[in-house]
Amino acid sequence: MSIANALACQHQLESVSDTAGLDVSLLLCHVLDRPRSYLYTWPERLLAPAQQAQFCALLRRRRMGEPVAHILGYREFWSLPLQVNAHTLIPRPDTECLVELALSLCQNNEAGRLLDLGTGTGALALALASEWPRWQCWALDRSPEAAALAEQNRHALGLDNVRVAVSDWFTALDANEPFHLIISNPPYIDAQDPHLDQGDVRFEPASALVSPESGLADLRHIVGSSMPYLADNGYLLVEHGYQQASAVRTLFVSAGFVSVETHRDYGGNERMTVGQKVVQAKL
Ligand code: GLN
Numbered sequence: 001m002s003i004a005n006a007l008a009c010q011h012q013l014e015s016v017s018d019t020a021g022l023d024v025s026l027l028l029c030h031v032l033d034r035p036r037s038y039l040y041t042w043p044e045r046l047l048a049p050a051q052q053a054q055f056c057a058l059l060r061r062r063r064m065g066e067p068v069a070h071i072l073g074y075r076e077f078w079s080l081p082l083q084v085n086a087h088t089l090i091p092r093p094d095t096e097c098l099v100e101l102a103l104s105l106c107q108n109n110e111a112g113r114l115l116d117l118g119t120g121t122g123a124l125a126l127a128l129a130s131e132w133p134r135w136q137c138w139a140l141d142r143s144p145e146a147a148a149l150a151e152q153n154r155h156a157l158g159l160d161n162v163r164v165a166v167s168d169w170f171t172a173l174d175a176n177e178p179f180h181l182i183i184s185n186p187p188y189i190d191a192q193d194p195h196l197d198q199g200d201v202r203f204e205p206a207s208a209l210v211s212p213e214s215g216l217a218d219l220r221h222i223v224g225s226s227m228p229y230l231a232d233n234g235y236l237l238v239e240h241g242y243q244q245a246s247a248v249r250t251l252f253v254s255a256g257f258v259s260v261e262t263h264r265d266y267g268g269n270e271r272m273t274v275g276q277k278v279v280q281a282k283l
Contacts, residue, residue, distance in 0.1 A: 001052045003028065004043035009059055016065055017199075023068050027058045030072050067200035078127035082153050087145035088120035089208040090200060094265035095185055098239055098272050099127045101263055102183060105235050105274065111135055112180030115229065117169055117222060118142070120208060122150030122162070124183050129162045138179075140167035143207065169218075170225055178231035185239040186218040187211040215241055216248075223251040223275075230277040242269035249273055 006028050013020035025036055031047070031054045032038065047055060061071050069075040069090040074083050077091035078099055084090055102124075106112060111134035116125035118141055125139035139154070141147045144166050151164040165172050189209045195201060201209065211218040219240055226236045236257065240248045245262040252260040257275025265271035 001047050001055075002043065003032075003039050003045050003047070006047060006052075006055055007039060007043070012059060013062055016063060023062055024059070026068050026072065027062065028055060031055045031058065065199075065202065067203050069200070070203055075121075077121070077123045078130070080123075080126055080130060080153075080157060082121045082123060082126070083149060083156070084121055085145075085149060086203065087143060087205060088141075088149055089185070089204050091121055091123040094267065094269075094271055095123060095239060096127070097263065097265045098124060098183060098185065098237060099131075101272060101274065102128055102181060102235075102237055103131060105237070106132075106181055109135075109180055113177065113231070114138065115173075115179040115182045116140065117182065117184040118186045118208070118218075119150045119164070120146050120185070122153045122164065124185060125150070125162055125164075126153055126157055126159055128181075128183070129159045130157065133161060135161060137162045138173075139164045140169075140172060142166065142168040143205075146208075169221060170229060173229060175228040178234065179229055180231050180234045182222075182226050182230060182234070182236045183238070184222055186222060188215040188219055188239070188241050188244060190215040216244060216251075219244070219248055220251055223248070223255050223257075227255060227277060232277065232279045234277050235274055236277075237272060237274040239272050242271060245270035245273060 010020045010024045013023055017023050029036055031051050058071055069084045074081050075091055078096055114135050114137040116139045119125050119139035122139050125137050129137040139150050147164050147166045154162045187209050188211055191210050249260050252275040258278050260275040262270045262273045
């Protein structure tokens with residue numbers, strides 16, 4: 001089997017994946033231990049028998065629906081290779097929009113304190129910590145398995161400015177040292193949402209996806225509890241469902257945030273909302 005023959009197996013994945021071509025290339029790169037450019041430079045090269053057997057085994061797993069990120073054990077986020085497993089959400093490209101927005105909000109802060117709530121793989125905290133070496137970053141998750149994975153990722157990336165801990169949202173924190181940015185990609189999907197039965201989501205833990213009250217309960221808790229943990233002029237930035245923007249803005253305004261704004265993801269969906277804490281001067 002040549003590389004071109006292997007890439008042509010894409011058609012076997014078309015019924016299970018919207019990204020069949022990409023999936024086949026990623027599996028093949030993994031088996032060959034080569035970058036994607038190699039596949040298109042050497043299409044006529046033959047796979048060794050062991051490589052062919054391994055490729056066919058990985059392809060079979062993908063045909064059964066297993067996410068590529070679980071088959072390979074990692075996913076790239078913000079150009080950082082992150083280990084993933086069944087205990088956390090697989091980082092999504094659209095979540096990189098939160099990183100971009102955070103960078104633009106805090107571009108004048110030389111150093112500060114970041115809190116990532118429900119960190120999962122550590123994606124948001126680690127991406128921002130890699131951009132802000134002088135910031136102190138906290139990455140919290142209620143799940144000990146998720147926190148262990150985030151810590152492994154932190155260690156592998158050598159990011160000494162991140163502390164990972166187990167915490168049910170704010171419970172492990174005291175409010176004495178406020179944060180300049182609190183960021184979160186919490187569970188926000190309604191338990192009845194039909195998307196939960198489709199694609200990669202079926203292999204992710206419900207605890208990272210599903211929230212009561214039409215998906216808004218955790219967002220309500222985070223937005224309603226953040227103020228005491230924020231520094232003056234600090235920001236809260238959360239990811240949410242594409243139909244939740246107006247409800248989330250109402251939560252921000254009720255909690256006393258100002259400059260509340262929703263931003264869109266790469267697909268043009270309203271995906272994240274930010275608000276600022278501004279302490280009014282006493283008259
Ligand atoms: N955006 C993800 C999805 O649609 C869900 C992420 C989350 O619940 N935080 O699958």
